[in-house]
Amino acid sequence: MTGEDILVEVRDLKVHFPIKRGVLFDRTVGHVKAVDGVDLRIARGRTYGLVGESGCGKSTLGRALLQLNPPTSGEVSFDGVELTTLAPGKLRTMRRRMQMIFQDPMSSLDPRQNVESILTEGLQTHGIGGDRDGRRKIIAETLDKVGLPRWALSRYPHEFSGGQRQRIGIARALVLGPELIVADEPVSALDVSIQAQVVNLLDELQDDLGLTYLVIAHDLAVVRHISDTVGVMYLGALVEEAPSDRLYTEPLHPYTRALMSAVPVPDPDVEDRRERILLAGDLPSPANPPSGCRFHTRCPWAQPTRCADERPELREIGGSRVACHWAEQIASGELRPHKVGVEIVRPAGEGEEPSVVSAPNEPGSFV
């Protein structure tokens, strides 16, 4: 990635949410480490895809990047400007250059605003377009870009279908002429036939406007489709980062392998051939993450040494960055997967009893 024009750089970003208890005075009894030390760089004009299961901290990371959740520590620089220490007024001005698209197009639109008001608000805030006519012109152009008819302006969000609402959300972000767009699960609330429309729209907009995307999604297929680089998150940290195609052909981290093998492919031939790596149990609680490598409690390749007590750093291996002590040995087949005891994970996060669930013995094909 060196030599490229880096638009966003995140260094050792942490977002910890305090867990508070107490009747009259709140007492902090612990922290949910939603994001716990993430480094990543996004090149201008490219798409960075962030995947992971619910609770891995990917949405929190996206919001912390835009300073919508204040980060606990770490740095976020946007086009050379450090955002975490920026004064509130200056940050508001910067917001024009970085926008967000939300998962649920209904709840992210104020139900009492009509489309014109939704689109005008940002322009007014930043004093773009000068007078009313100037703004009208910008808005009309934006509507064309996202494929909404002109008459939509006087309508309210509840009068549109899901796909159209998402277009309104995209228009709201675009109208300010941003450089970076953080899209948090942009299609997961939409019907299958509508998803493709929105994915294509995002692609076209990037081609036309040179946008930089951070796409956050749980759907690996969608992420692979639109991303240049993909980062895989597990329990608040990146476990692997690689160019999109490479990640899918040569996943190095055991979690990435398991994740890939779990994604259903709409093709019976592929489905029958592939072997699944079934992970045992559920995601541990981010309030009390496992020691060492966070994945070692569920990892079919976990080793008695290092895994449980030494947290792996992201290392470069042939164009990928992987946080696994044994990535090379696993890739070469030197290490074999084994059975993993299930640790019961509860929402409350108490006791755990192991029992045995099988994992396949062969690495097999992942796609």
Next chain:
Amino acid sequence: MALLDVEDLSVSFARRGQRTVRAVDGVSFSVDAGEVVGLVGESGCGKSVTSLAIMGLLPKQPGLQVSGKAVFDGTDLLQLDDRSRRDIRGRDIAMIFQDPLSSLNPVVPIGIQVTEVLTRHRGMRGEAAAKEAAQLLDRVGIPDPKRRLKEYPHQLSGGMRQRALIAMAVACQPRLLIADEPTTALDVTIQAQILELLKELVRDSDTALVMITHDLGVVAGMCDTINVLYGGRVVETARRRPLFRQPRHPYTVGLLGSVPRLDAGRGERLNPIPGSVRDLLPWPDGCAFAPRCTRRVDACVGEPPELVLAHDARSYRCVNPAPVPGLTPGEEVREVVPGQATPGSVPAQAVPDDPPAVPGLAAAPSEEETP
């Protein structure tokens, strides 16, 4: 004779002062023992209503009309009274729902909810029931089942809850299992666990499984036969491989073309279906999909499309299906069944929101319902 034979099932809701809404319109399919049958479609296509109608679980309300047949092992489920239907439900036919948390009673321990089923249908009580319940939880892969029995639903994770629900469903060794989006609320790695469990259950006990989902990937890995639904109608039925290799109905083609695939490269353009699910033609006026269809011809409009029975145990309702290479159009057609239209009714999605202030633009039955 198939285990379950659904024939011309229709569900309509009549509302005062409005046109009758057809949520399901002449759906027919059959399920053999040990077979996995998929009902695939987007939100509002009628797949869930179909299963609820078969189970007799549709909320009783004035104006609700269910017609057709659903013959399970010689008995028409739609003709049964509530009592005998309850007997069959749970014992012979069981259902698994999308959201395990709302399907479990939050204030009753898992154990009691499982033993309740055993008591009701198998007459087991006390120690025996508790032991059997623990075995069931063990079978669906819940570790330390004895302790788990005493816990409440909120103490379990989403995947474990779904497992508990499956344990309850298979408690009486049902011969038919209906799973309505069983993994939609779960993460992919947990989804893989649950799907594997369902496959195992079907394989081991020769249970028939009706899988209702919007996820073509899930269908590709699980189902033997697949029914694609659109606008309350089955538009295409085929075995798994032929369907994915050679979809005939333009809607199936469109669905497959609009799903990004994990094994496809970066930037391969998707071919979305234009328009939205709400752009729907009432059946008597022609094919419901016509407004969004790229293969639309004159014959699509005016009357309902006929059901074409083709080779490969395939059938579709389309006047101008996608061509099969090496076959001249019409060559593989075995039989043509004329479509029947019910005048005066509209498909569910075409009905604008209440109040129908702006026709067509009032919020439709939301697309977000099934994420």
Next chain:
Amino acid sequence: MTIISGKKREKIDRLAELAAREEERGVSLWQDAFRRLRRNPAAIVGAVILAIFVLVAVVGPFFVPYGPTDTMGIREGVVKVGQGLIPGHSAEHWLGYDHQGRDVFSRMIVGARQTLLVGVVATLIGLAVGAFIGGVAGAAAGLGGRWGRWVDTVLMRFIDMLLAMPSLLLAVSIAALLGPSLTTVMIAVGMVSVPVFARLLRGSMIAQSNSDYVLAATSLGVRKSKIALAHVLPNSLAPVIVQATLTLATAIIEAAALSFLGLGNPDSATPEWGVMLADAQQWLGIRPALAIYPAVAIIITALGFTLLGEAMREALDPKLRK
């Protein structure tokens, strides 16, 4: 692609373009709610009751047959309380006389105005004070960060203190402090409803503050004060409006209760339903109807407000839209 002939193409286009039909303006949520309200029979009944009530209260006093304070019954010697003689309805006096020989029908009509005044003013006091405290606390808690939470805690502990006191006790103490008068009743009843409005608006605002559209506005760079006023507040008002309608009903009943306890207007010359009810208790043995008229009037009015309030709750509830 195959060419489609005229009529059929029209048909498809009509359906395909249904969604594209152009209308003058969109339908806002308020308009939408109003439309649903109009279709609800309960709302119609409630609205009709209230319309009659308001009409009577506003114009009724100009058309009453007798002065409400005219003790004509005593003067003419028809009413002899000592002998247990309070005549009932007649052609001249539709609802008869009261114990001081005044025409009950006239007093009921004139009393409607006072009762409406008490209900509306008391509710407005509660709404204004409660919504202000709740709004500040809600905005502070939802958007204000650390300082905001502190402001919220202080305000809410104060509200909790108000809430901890039994409402009637609170009203009685206020009335005792200010001396019995109609104003006292209004203030007392208003203060009782302050915590309800405050908590309701605060809770609603905090919930709205966590919604995605607030995050979206923040990411647009909109100022927090503007977000609170332009987005959070309007979207939090629905439950407060419903509560205000319901409070009108309880305010009338509570005002009656206070008057009944003798904390209302000591000058019984200006008739008010609650006071009339209080006065009538002494004569229950002789003429129970004296108590029944104002009681029924209060019940029907309260019912009207409640019906309308419940209907509004249904109309404004986003979950029930469909």
